Amino acid sequence: MSIFNFSAGPAMLPRVVLEQAQAELLDWHGSGMSVMEMSHRGGEFQQIIDEAIADLRELMAIPDNYQVLFMQGGGQGQFSAVPLNLIGRTGRADYVNTGHWSTLAVKEAARYGEAREVCSSAGDAFHGIPDRSGWELDPRAAYVHYTPNETVNGVEFQDIPDVGAVPLVADMSSNILSREVDVSRFGLIYASAQKNIGPSGVTVVIVRDDLLDHALPITPITLQYRKYADAGSLFNTPSTYGIYLAGLVFKWLKQQGGVAGIEQLNKAKADLLYRYLDDCGGFYFAPVEASARSRMNVVFRLRDESLNADFLAQSKAAGLLQLKGHKVVGGMRASIYNPMPLAGVEALVAFMRDFAQRRG
Amino acid sequence: MSIFNFSAGPAMLPRVVLEQAQAELLDWHGSGMSVMEMSHRGGEFQQIIDEAIADLRELMAIPDNYQVLFMQGGGQGQFSAVPLNLIGRTGRADYVNTGHWSTLAVKEAARYGEAREVCSSAGDAFHGIPDRSGWELDPRAAYVHYTPNETVNGVEFQDIPDVGAVPLVADMSSNILSREVDVSRFGLIYASAQKNIGPSGVTVVIVRDDLLDHALPITPITLQYRKYADAGSLFNTPSTYGIYLAGLVFKWLKQQGGVAGIEQLNKAKADLLYRYLDDCGGFYFAPVEASARSRMNVVFRLRDESLNADFLAQSKAAGLLQLKGHKVVGGMRASIYNPMPLAGVEALVAFMRDFAQRRG
Numbered sequence: 001m002s003i004f005n006f007s008a009g010p011a012m013l014p015r016v017v018l019e020q021a022q023a024e025l026l027d028w029h030g031s032g033m034s035v036m037e038m039s040h041r042g043g044e045f046q047q048i049i050d051e052a053i054a055d056l057r058e059l060m061a062i063p064d065n066y067q068v069l070f071m072q073g074g075g076q077g078q079f080s081a082v083p084l085n086l087i088g089r090t091g092r093a094d095y096v097n098t099g100h101w102s103t104l105a106v107k108e109a110a111r112y113g114e115a116r117e118v119c120s121s122a123g124d125a126f127h128g129i130p131d132r133s134g135w136e137l138d139p140r141a142a143y144v145h146y147t148p149n150e151t152v153n154g155v156e157f158q159d160i161p162d163v164g165a166v167p168l169v170a171d172m173s174s175n176i177l178s179r180e181v182d183v184s185r186f187g188l189i190y191a192s193a194q195k196n197i198g199p200s201g202v203t204v205v206i207v208r209d210d211l212l213d214h215a216l217p218i219t220p221i222t223l224q225y226r227k228y229a230d231a232g233s234l235f236n237t238p239s240t241y242g243i244y245l246a247g248l249v250f251k252w253l254k255q256q257g258g259v260a261g262i263e264q265l266n267k268a269k270a271d272l273l274y275r276y277l278d279d280c281g282g283f284y285f286a287p288v289e290a291s292a293r294s295r296m297n298v299v300f301r302l303r304d305e306s307l308n309a310d311f312l313a314q315s316k317a318a319g320l321l322q323l324k325g326h327k328v329v330g331g332m333r334a335s336i337y338n339p340m341p342l343a344g345v346e347a348l349v350a351f352m353r354d355f356a357q358r359r360g
Numbered sequence: 361m362s363i364f365n366f367s368a369g370p371a372m373l374p375r376v377v378l379e380q381a382q383a384e385l386l387d388w389h390g391s392g393m394s395v396m397e398m399s400h401r402g403g404e405f406q407q408i409i410d411e412a413i414a415d416l417r418e419l420m421a422i423p424d425n426y427q428v429l430f431m432q433g434g435g436q437g438q439f440s441a442v443p444l445n446l447i448g449r450t451g452r453a454d455y456v457n458t459g460h461w462s463t464l465a466v467k468e469a470a471r472y473g474e475a476r477e478v479c480s481s482a483g484d485a486f487h488g489i490p491d492r493s494g495w496e497l498d499p500r501a502a503y504v505h506y507t508p509n510e511t512v513n514g515v516e517f518q519d520i521p522d523v524g525a526v527p528l529v530a531d532m533s534s535n536i537l538s539r540e541v542d543v544s545r546f547g548l549i550y551a552s553a554q555k556n557i558g559p560s561g562v563t564v565v566i567v568r569d570d571l572l573d574h575a576l577p578i579t580p581i582t583l584q585y586r587k588y589a590d591a592g593s594l595f596n597t598p599s600t601y602g603i604y605l606a607g608l609v610f611k612w613l614k615q616q617g618g619v620a621g622i623e624q625l626n627k628a629k630a631d632l633l634y635r636y637l638d639d640c641g642g643f644y645f646a647p648v649e650a651s652a653r654s655r656m657n658v659v660f661r662l663r664d665e666s667l668n669a670d671f672l673a674q675s676k677a678a679g680l681l682q683l684k685g686h687k688v689v690g691g692m693r694a695s696i697y698n699p700m701p702l703a704g705v706e707a708l709v710a711f712m713r714d715f716a717q718r719r720g
Contacts (some may be wrong), residue, residue, distance in 0.1 A: 005392070006615065007397065008399070009597065010400060011397060018396075039373050040560070046572065060472055068601060072599075073433060073582045073596075074597050075596075076581055076595075077582040108580075112578075192597065198396075198398040199599075200598065201598070201600070218442030218471070218472075221468055222433045222436050223580065236438075237370065237552065238597060239432075239561030240559065241602070242602075243602070338468060
């Protein structure tokens with residue numbers, strides 16, 4: 001039986017990447033060491049991190065005036081790091097609230113300055129994205145923060161919002177590398193690794209040079225972007241094995257036609273699943289507005305929620321793992337990041353159709 | 361040729377641990393998932409982290425009124441987290457300075473309160489430990505911080521200093537689990553994983569319950585001990601694979617007779633190397649005072665430093681890797697953490713004897 005893992009993160013990794021990691025786990029390229037055993041100051045690891053950064057720069061066409069940093073602490077670490085490093089420019093920041101993670105981000109930022117919600121879809125149970133025309137942006141904000149894809153709510157921006165001259169900051173944890181984006185439109189992009197990049201414990205930060213030197217005096221050393229930029233991410237010991245895995249994933253992605261290639265596959269996967277949800281006659285339904293539906297996290301519900309436990313037990317038995325929705329919204333969620341093949345979504349739809357026929 | 365890796369960290373791991381990780385990399389215990397692909401909220405990972413914590417509690421005989429936390433950010437993350445969480449009790453803290461890492465720790469703490477050096481061996485080039493009788497401790501300090509083992513300088517406390525009723529905080533990054541310690545003597549112990557615990561990217565914090573609730577209001581969420589204690593370390597997504605590896609190392613250590621068993625081996629390894637250094641007739645020498653010599657990081661120099669490059673090249677060719685000293689002190693350093701077998705130290709001494717005969 002094929003197994004497909006729909007976890008929202010940590011999430012499935014490409015099989016060939018895991019196989020390569022397994023093959024070289026005891027001895028990397030004849031060095032006599034596992035990657036886990038290498039000094040982060042040695043030539044072997046320097047080669048690994050240099051290649052990872054170069055490959056990510058190529059995949060995202062990152063301009064030269066941006067730094068690529070590998071940090072620790074995940075997206076929530078950046079909920080603090082972003083205001084600590086940036087809000088000092090003017091003392092205030094604008095936040096777009098489209099779901100669970102945006103809500104936590106603005107709450108944390110408010111501890112370090114005037115962090116203001118410029119719009120919110122909370123009244124709509126986060127099923128859509130507030131129209132850009134209604135956002136009350138402050139031209140004196142140090143930055144505008146938004147969440148291009150809300151992992152919990154399954155809501156995704158289809159375009160990059162225009163916020164004028166104020167630096168745009170994006171929490172791309174759950175859709176980085178899944179679709180083409182113009183990095184030059186952003187002041188800063190951050191992403192925890194455990195969806196489209198690699199194992200948990202690595203956080204990628206892509207930051208424009210002019211935003212490196214505004215940290216508040218209270219910023220802990222391990223959250224200061226400038227220190228990581230000056231040290232090529234080796235300010236302190238990073239998650240070396242996580243960076244190695246991320247590098248393998250970047251090489252795999254290049255072989256898939258890069259971001260443009262994987263975006264076509266991601267679109268096909270999401271279209272297949274949403275089309276079934278819309279056409280299934282109501283046994284299942286997708287609560288998110290069509291214009292805001294995430295390609296990465298497909299949130300859906302059963303009309304008769306008393307069948308939820310059966311659905312989860314039978315899907316697991318069929319090799320379709322971790323379909324339970326996040327506890328704050330309930331229902332179901334199929335996370336279909338880059339490594340999920342089309343066959344996984346086809347297997348899910350086939351199971352859902354069969355379950356609906358048997359229990360409908 | 362056997363290869364022995366003397367890196368100061370990330371450092372060598374037990375071969376059997378790496379072999380087990382390799383065997384189950386693609387499929388953990390029939391779950392159909394790599395550990396890297398598991399949700400940190402799922403039952404499989406809960407079992408992994410529960411066992412890791414229970415094994416660490418057993419190995420160190422950690423009393424019930426202490427929490428075991430897995431965090432991110434390494435020792436330097438804790439240089440900020442310790443004052444941010446603890447200094448608020450009284451606004452001041454005492455720091456014992458015995459080397460490179462203590463120096464950085466007190467510098468970071470001074471950003472969050474009155475952090476004061478109560479003694480320093482800087483005048484002695486950090487080759488010894490200032491006598492306890494000369495420390496000017498402040499009874500109103502929120503805590504006393506010290507570094508039981510200085511990785512760079514090769515200086516180690518042989519006993520736990522008595523600091524009265526003030527909570528004692530220890531950066532045990534480079535000697536945790538290498539010798540028996542009475543945890544009840546400490547308010548807080550922290551350690552980055554990449555020496556005696558597992559791969560880099562995991563930080564262990566052992567903290568007494570009464571110290572959880574003194575965080576300054578500016579403390580970033582991912583550095584707040586209370587949040588990790590309340591969530592069983594799953595406040596946010598931890599380095600799941602790193603915790604799994606740490607758990608395997610803990611099980612391996614139990615098979616070595618626990619901490620008491622490995623301490624005997626560590627003592628034999630260090631004794632063998634220091635004895636050779638003292639008896640070799642001066643071709644090599646150990647600069648650290650005999651009473652303060654580290655069992656983990658054996659710092660030594662060649663009398664004729666023009667031979668350093670040759671020594672490093674030939675030792676590497678002989679399979680003895682990463683013997684170069686830290687850049688701030690120069691010379692050589694053999695880090696011989698728990699996983700280093702006695703045979704590794706024997707091979708090093710044999711090589712050193714041969715090199716001295718050829719070049720002396």
